[in-house]
Amino acid sequence: MSDIQSGSEQTRARLIEAAREVFAQYGFQGATVREICRRAGANVAAVNYHFGSKDGLLAEALNFSGLKTLQTNNLSADPCPEKRLRLFLKDFMLMLLDENSASRQCRIMARELADPTPALDKIVSEAIAPLHEFLGRLVCEIVGDKMSAAQQLRCVFSILGQCSFYYHTEPVLQRLHPELRYDADEIGAIAAHIAEFSLAAMNQLTRRDA
Amino acid sequence: MSDIQSGSEQTRARLIEAAREVFAQYGFQGATVREICRRAGANVAAVNYHFGSKDGLLAEALNFSGLKTLQTNNLSADPCPEKRLRLFLKDFMLMLLDENSASRQCRIMARELADPTPALDKIVSEAIAPLHEFLGRLVCEIVGDKMSAAQQLRCVFSILGQCSFYYHTEPVLQRLHPELRYDADEIGAIAAHIAEFSLAAMNQLTRRDA
Amino acid sequence: MSDIQSGSEQTRARLIEAAREVFAQYGFQGATVREICRRAGANVAAVNYHFGSKDGLLAEALNFSGLKTLQTNNLSADPCPEKRLRLFLKDFMLMLLDENSASRQCRIMARELADPTPALDKIVSEAIAPLHEFLGRLVCEIVGDKMSAAQQLRCVFSILGQCSFYYHTEPVLQRLHPELRYDADEIGAIAAHIAEFSLAAMNQLTRRDA
Amino acid sequence: MSDIQSGSEQTRARLIEAAREVFAQYGFQGATVREICRRAGANVAAVNYHFGSKDGLLAEALNFSGLKTLQTNNLSADPCPEKRLRLFLKDFMLMLLDENSASRQCRIMARELADPTPALDKIVSEAIAPLHEFLGRLVCEIVGDKMSAAQQLRCVFSILGQCSFYYHTEPVLQRLHPELRYDADEIGAIAAHIAEFSLAAMNQLTRRDA
DNA sequence: AATGAATGAGCCTTCATTCAT
DNA sequence: GATGAATGAAGGCTCATTCAT
Numbered sequence: 030m031s032d033i034q035s036g037s038e039q040t041r042a043r044l045i046e047a048a049r050e051v052f053a054q055y056g057f058q059g060a061t062v063r064e065i066c067r068r069a070g071a072n073v074a075a076v077n078y079h080f081g082s083k084d085g086l087l088a089e090a091l092n093f094s095g096l097k098t099l100q101t102n103n104l105s106a107d108p109c110p111e112k113r114l115r116l117f118l119k120d121f122m123l124m125l126l127d128e129n130s131a132s133r134q135c136r137i138m139a140r141e142l143a144d145p146t147p148a149l150d151k152i153v154s155e156a157i158a159p160l161h162e163f164l165g166r167l168v169c170e171i172v173g174d175k176m177s178a179a180q181q182l183r184c185v186f187s188i189l190g191q192c193s194f195y196y197h198t199e200p201v202l203q204r205l206h207p208e209l210r211y212d213a214d215e216i217g218a219i220a221a222h223i224a225e226f227s228l229a230a231m232n233q234l235t236r237r238d239a
Numbered sequence: 240m241s242d243i244q245s246g247s248e249q250t251r252a253r254l255i256e257a258a259r260e261v262f263a264q265y266g267f268q269g270a271t272v273r274e275i276c277r278r279a280g281a282n283v284a285a286v287n288y289h290f291g292s293k294d295g296l297l298a299e300a301l302n303f304s305g306l307k308t309l310q311t312n313n314l315s316a317d318p319c320p321e322k323r324l325r326l327f328l329k330d331f332m333l334m335l336l337d338e339n340s341a342s343r344q345c346r347i348m349a350r351e352l353a354d355p356t357p358a359l360d361k362i363v364s365e366a367i368a369p370l371h372e373f374l375g376r377l378v379c380e381i382v383g384d385k386m387s388a389a390q391q392l393r394c395v396f397s398i399l400g401q402c403s404f405y406y407h408t409e410p411v412l413q414r415l416h417p418e419l420r421y422d423a424d425e426i427g428a429i430a431a432h433i434a435e436f437s438l439a440a441m442n443q444l445t446r447r448d449a
Numbered sequence: 450m451s452d453i454q455s456g457s458e459q460t461r462a463r464l465i466e467a468a469r470e471v472f473a474q475y476g477f478q479g480a481t482v483r484e485i486c487r488r489a490g491a492n493v494a495a496v497n498y499h500f501g502s503k504d505g506l507l508a509e510a511l512n513f514s515g516l517k518t519l520q521t522n523n524l525s526a527d528p529c530p531e532k533r534l535r536l537f538l539k540d541f542m543l544m545l546l547d548e549n550s551a552s553r554q555c556r557i558m559a560r561e562l563a564d565p566t567p568a569l570d571k572i573v574s575e576a577i578a579p580l581h582e583f584l585g586r587l588v589c590e591i592v593g594d595k596m597s598a599a600q601q602l603r604c605v606f607s608i609l610g611q612c613s614f615y616y617h618t619e620p621v622l623q624r625l626h627p628e629l630r631y632d633a634d635e636i637g638a639i640a641a642h643i644a645e646f647s648l649a650a651m652n653q654l655t656r657r658d659a
Numbered sequence: 660m661s662d663i664q665s666g667s668e669q670t671r672a673r674l675i676e677a678a679r680e681v682f683a684q685y686g687f688q689g690a691t692v693r694e695i696c697r698r699a700g701a702n703v704a705a706v707n708y709h710f711g712s713k714d715g716l717l718a719e720a721l722n723f724s725g726l727k728t729l730q731t732n733n734l735s736a737d738p739c740p741e742k743r744l745r746l747f748l749k750d751f752m753l754m755l756l757d758e759n760s761a762s763r764q765c766r767i768m769a770r771e772l773a774d775p776t777p778a779l780d781k782i783v784s785e786a787i788a789p790l791h792e793f794l795g796r797l798v799c800e801i802v803g804d805k806m807s808a809a810q811q812l813r814c815v816f817s818i819l820g821q822c823s824f825y826y827h828t829e830p831v832l833q834r835l836h837p838e839l840r841y842d843a844d845e846i847g848a849i850a851a852h853i854a855e856f857s858l859a860a861m862n863q864l865t866r867r868d869a
Numbered sequence: 870a871a872t873g874a875a876t877g878a879g880c881c882t883t884c885a886t887t888c889a890t
Numbered sequence: 891g892a893t894g895a896a897t898g899a900a901g902g903c904t905c906a907t908t909c910a911t
Contacts, residue, residue, distance in 0.1 A: 478686070478689055573831055603852040603856070609828075610821040610823065613828075614816055615820070618816075620779065625788060642817070643817065645864065646864065647860070649860045649863035650863070654859050
């Protein structure tokens with residue numbers, strides 16, 4: 030009713046936030062209910078009380094509203110699809126790589142891909158499929174009818190592949206290039222590179238095909 | 240050394256082979272020593288006896304000879320760097336995606352990236368660093384001095400990102416595009432796309448920068 | 450007292466009724482407070498609030514008025530002790546076996562015998578001891594002074610043993626004789642058998658001893 | 660090989676023996692793996708190692724050889740069925756009530772009847788059904804063709820009911836008759852009573868029917 | 870008075886590992 | 891040298907109970 034949340038909802042929220050951290054850090058299998066509850070300052074039984082099971086908690090921890098908002102905002106940002114791609118990649122990479130971002134869902138999502146749980150179906154239908162469709166439309170606007178649908182799909186994969194690489198390979202990159210830090214500037218530069226690389230490729234490929 | 244292996248060494252070899260299968264299938268954390276020993280027809284204690292620990296077995300199970308051979312052969316395949324990139328990508332994607340490939344190490348490697356264990360250091364120094372260097376030299380040959388070192392590095396990342404995407408996202412792609420099969424033809428088409436996309440991008444970027 | 454029960458007392462009554470069902474179905478240990486509260490439409494904490502503990506609820510759920518009424522009515526039913534035994538066994542077996550009987554206490558009682566809880570003392574003093582005494586008097590009337598007190602006691606046990614057998618062994622009998630149904634006719638036949646078997650035995654034993 | 664059992668088999672045997680004690684004392688649900696392992700001087704994980712699960716242990720703990728031997732021996736003990744019934748009841752009650760008896764299975768069996776687990780099917784088919792058949796044949800020999808099959812079956816139930824009563828009601832009888840002790844003499848007297856009571860009943864019933 | 874939330878002890882089970890042979 | 895047996899820490903989860911409101 031009021032803006033003061035009940036104790037229950039606070040605990041619930043703390044559990045979800047802690048779960049996002051721990052799932053993002055250790056993966057679903059590696060995460061333990063005990064660690065999640067410890068971070069949330071709650072009892073071991075709290076997860077089962079509020080969410081029924083570890084699986085149930087994962088399902089709740091996944092929230093793609095940030096990703097959806099990003100796409101919605103992008104659609105009305107600029108009439109030029111190239112500019113919109115640049116903008117989207119910048120926002121998307123910030124969400125994916127910024128350690129301070131509250132949107133850890135992308136990381137959980139990424140871990141799911143490597144080790145699917147029953148929650149993957151939800152992730153695919155609610156987050157990944159719309160994301161693919163969104164990028165598919167953007168690519169279509171950019172390349173027009175100069176590419177087959179199959180080619181356009183592979184271009185989407187090429188863009189997403191470049192993005193996810195920086196997330197997946199983070200521990201490796203830290204070892205190979207210890208000076209690398211994912212601060213706002215670096216993330217912006219990475220996003221700009223992916224945008225220019227991809228636009229250049231699509232531009233060249235359509236020209237060549239024409 | 241001789242062609243008569245002791246029973247002990249046979250068991251050792253079977254354990255390594257079984258470990259590769261199980262690690263590739265379930266990841267390091269999800270794999271159990273019992274399952275590995277069961278597949279190898281060995282005792283539960285065999286892993287600790289032969290390799291000291293589950294970690295030790297992982298270290299032994301990692302073998303990058305296939306990846307190294309691929310790079311070595313590539314260097315002498317053709318004087319043209321663009322052609323060598325196309326060739327490398329085809330071989331690399333076959334190794335990464337072909338289910339019948341004996342080279343499961345790439346899959347273990349890929350899982351490690353998502354869930355680092357102490358073995359990651361070995362993977363990075365023995366496989367990934369050389370791979371990055373190899374691709375770095377190839378990119379350098381292609382773009383010459385028309386790109387900064389930082390830009391060249393990002394191009395390497397863009398290429399590798401496109402490659403690893405098809406591996407990481409396999410379970411998702413199976414859901415989004417159930418008709419997709421990673422047979423030899425499809426893998427070849429994927430590799431060709433990555434090659435053309437990347438070459439087009441690098442070509443365009445160097446031209447534009449010039 | 451008045452016909453307007455407070456909500457609290459209604460909840461209390463619903464809890465007791467639900468407890469009888471659940472205890473009868475799953476036994477004391479197998480029953481859960483949550484299930485009882487769920488059936489009673491009450492809060493999880495209601496049991497401890499109203500009865501202090503699960504044990505306290507059991508104590509309250511036990512109500513032997515049906516059994517007592519049965520004995521009281523029997524005493525004035527007929528001057529002939531043999532007839533009264535036949536009548537009592539019929540009523541008692543109906544109470545024990547009829548699934549539609551509201552008097553589930555006998556079932557709870559029977560489960561207690563197999564798995565005693567602190568409530569057993571109450572059951573023994575309020576229900577079983579009077580029942581044994583009642584049957585003891587009836588047997589005494591039938592065999593008169595032709596049997597020792599010890600023999601009479603064993604006759605009481607023989608009668609009660611035959612009765613309780615049909616309750617305890619129900620799940621087994623269902624497996625051995627799937628066609629068996631405890632309907633009113635069958636229960637009547639069972640009670641008649643126990644009566645005739647026991648009366649014949651006592652008759653013969655007193656005659657032989659004489 | 661030798662008459663010296665391996666350590667494994669000793670532990671296994673100790674676990675089974677401890678399980679019989681604990682299952683008999685607390686029932687399957689009330690028994691804990693920890694308590695069983697504690698009594699057996701084994702680790703908590705030993706039960707799952709040797710028997711796969713608590714259920715598996717129960718299945719192993721049930722061993723009806725004693726009961727079978729008793730029946731087999733009885734068949735050749737005497738040509739007179741009345742004498743054989745007396746003998747059987749004495750042996751059976753000793754097995755059922757003697758606290759020092761190694762044959763605790765009967766107690767586990769009895770608890771199962773009150774709270775069936777998946778093991779009940781095994782108990783019924785391997786122990787109870789043969790027992791019922793054995794007693795059925797004995798009763799048939801005694802009453803000949805002077806009783807219907809249905810009547811004979813109820814006589815078997817009357818005999819078994821009297822026997823099991825002393826087991827089921829033990830905690831109650833201890834409260835009502837604290838002086839009662841199930842020593843060999845008392846058990847013999849109980850068995851004799853059940854035999855005479857039942858034989859007298861069957862004798863009288865057949866005579867009456869004739 | 871009465872409840873939703875939270876508790877912590879305890880459950881069975883699984884695991885990589887170590888021990889005794 | 892090599893193994894079946896045994897270990898104990900830890901896992902997710904359920905439970906009767908208690909707490910704060």
